[in-house]
Amino acid sequence: MSQLETAARELIEAHQLARLQVGLQRILPRNTFYAHKWLSSQETLTLESLADLRSLPFTTKRELVDDQAMHPPFGENLTYPLSHYIRLHQTSGTTGRPLKILDTQESWDWWADCWVTVYEAAGVTRDDIVYLAFGFGPFIGFWSAYEGAKRLGALTVPGGGMDSLQRLRAMQEVGATVLVCTPSYALRLAEIAREHNIDLSQFQVRVTIHAGEPGASIPATRQRIEQAWHACTYDHAGMTEMGAFGFSCVEQNGVHVNEGEFIAEIINPATGEPVQPGEVGELVLTNLGRWGYPALRYRTGDLVRNGGYACGCGRSFLSLPGGVLGRADDMLIVRGVNVYPSALADILHRFPEVQEYRIIVTRSGVMDEITLQVECPPELIPRLTEELHVALNLRVPIEPVDFGSLPRFELKAKRIEDRRPKQ
Numbered sequence: 001m002s003q004l005e006t007a008a009r010e011l012i013e014a015h016q017l018a019r020l021q022v023g024l025q026r027i028l029p030r031n032t033f034y035a036h037k038w039l040s041s042q043e044t045l046t047l048e049s050l051a052d053l054r055s056l057p058f059t060t061k062r063e064l065v066d067d068q069a070m071h072p073p074f075g076e077n078l079t080y081p082l083s084h085y086i087r088l089h090q091t092s093g094t095t096g097r098p099l100k101i102l103d104t105q106e107s108w109d110w111w112a113d114c115w116v117t118v119y120e121a122a123g124v125t126r127d128d129i130v131y132l133a134f135g136f137g138p139f140i141g142f143w144s145a146y147e148g149a150k151r152l153g154a155l156t157v158p159g160g161g162m163d164s165l166q167r168l169r170a171m172q173e174v175g176a177t178v179l180v181c182t183p184s185y186a187l188r189l190a191e192i193a194r195e196h197n198i199d200l201s202q203f204q205v206r207v208t209i210h211a212g213e214p215g216a217s218i219p220a221t222r223q224r225i226e227q228a229w230h231a232c233t234y235d236h237a238g239m240t241e242m243g244a245f246g247f248s249c250v251e252q253n254g255v256h257v258n259e260g261e262f263i264a265e266i267i268n269p270a271t272g273e274p275v276q277p278g279e280v281g282e283l284v285l286t287n288l289g290r291w292g293y294p295a296l297r298y299r300t301g302d303l304v305r306n307g308g309y310a311c312g313c314g315r316s317f318l319s320l321p322g323g324v325l326g327r328a329d330d331m332l333i334v335r336g337v338n339v340y341p342s343a344l345a346d347i348l349h350r351f352p353e354v355q356e357y358r359i360i361v362t363r364s365g366v367m368d369e370i371t372l373q374v375e376c377p378p379e380l381i382p383r384l385t386e387e388l389h390v391a392l393n394l395r396v397p398i399e400p401v402d403f404g405s406l407p408r409f410e411l412k413a414k415r416i417e418d419r420r421p422k423q
């Protein structure tokens with residue numbers, strides 16, 4: 001653990017301010033997007049404190065998407081000439097047009113360093129063999145995980161171009177000790193192993209690290225992965241447009257923000273004002289090392305709980321208990337009750353009989369309604385209904401469906417089917 005991770009808050013904030021000042025000196029003279037955005041009303045920008053940062057406008061995904069639409073193909077959020085960039089990745093495009101994001105060698109090295117923090121917090125060392133069960137397409141998550149594992153000095157094994165069974169056999173053959181994939185896919189691999197009578201307890205995997213979607217911080221989902229893989233399961237939070245910002249510690253209670261490399265704010269999405277410790281709000285991040293395509297005061301759309309700065313692991317980096325609770329635009333309001341899809345996962349994954357599920361969202365009048373389709377024995381339905389009622393104070397209709405009938409996912413799972421009329 002680096003000294004900064006356990007440092008006093010004043011030291012952490014002084015470090016962040018110094019890093020940001022260096023970055024702005026590079027960004028503002030050359031990056032047209034941020035120069036227009038942050039220098040429009042002033043000649044120069046000097047930040048005396050982090051409080052000064054909070055007076056500057058937020059950046060939204062919509063602005064970055066519009067910037068690329070107006071200035072194709074890469075937009076104007078580029079600090080350097082195009083010849084300085086070495087990598088292109090894309091967002092998934094689940095909430096609109098995909099963003100094309102470029103990295104320089106320097107910012108790609110920064111990504112790798114951020115992932116080293118994720119691995120080290122999970123106890124992974126250079127003696128490990130890290131298997132990345134991922135197709136190596138334009139999604140940045142596992143490419144950066146791969147670079148991080150290399151930088152750590154571990155043996156890295158890419159699992160691209162293989163089906164699930166081939167990946168399982170490869171992991172067994174090379175003696176992989178760390179599995180990196182989405183939480184949904186870790187469960188899918190375990191399902192395939194069961195179908196083929198492959199005994200995961202005979203594998204060497206001791207740690208699993210999950211990215212791409214919330215899950216490893218949902219207690220019942222984490223336990224299900226740990227039991228299936230006979231391993232310790234850690235969460236990671238990151239975004240293509242931001243970086244690898246969150247990591248789980250040994251407490252396994254959500255994630256810490258890597259405040260050595262990011263400045264975090266948690267705001268009320270309606271007012272933009274900070275929320276108090278214990279409250280839920282939208283995470284706003286500023287990255288401190290990706291100067292080629294920076295994201296400053298970026299509204300992530302991720303809902304998180306402000307867990308303050310004290311953790312059993314000794315770190316004073318901001319805690320987000322429960323990790324990313326969901327996307328602000330995924331939260332459903334059903335008969336006046338706020339329902340996070342992660343809360344449904346936490347209940348359903350407590351039942352070993354439940355294989356897969358899907359949330360169907362419909363509208364009746366002005367109210368949203370949800371129905372669950374669950375792969376489970378029909379006799380389980382009354383208990384599931386009761387558990388959901390106790391946890392959410394809501395009666396949710398549940399329809400049992402055949403095992404294997406719902407979609408499975410390698411990357412971000414899409415378990416919400418929105419059947420509401422388009423506005």
Ligand SMILES: [Zn+2]
Nearest residue numbers: 249251311313
């Ligand atoms: Zn901790």
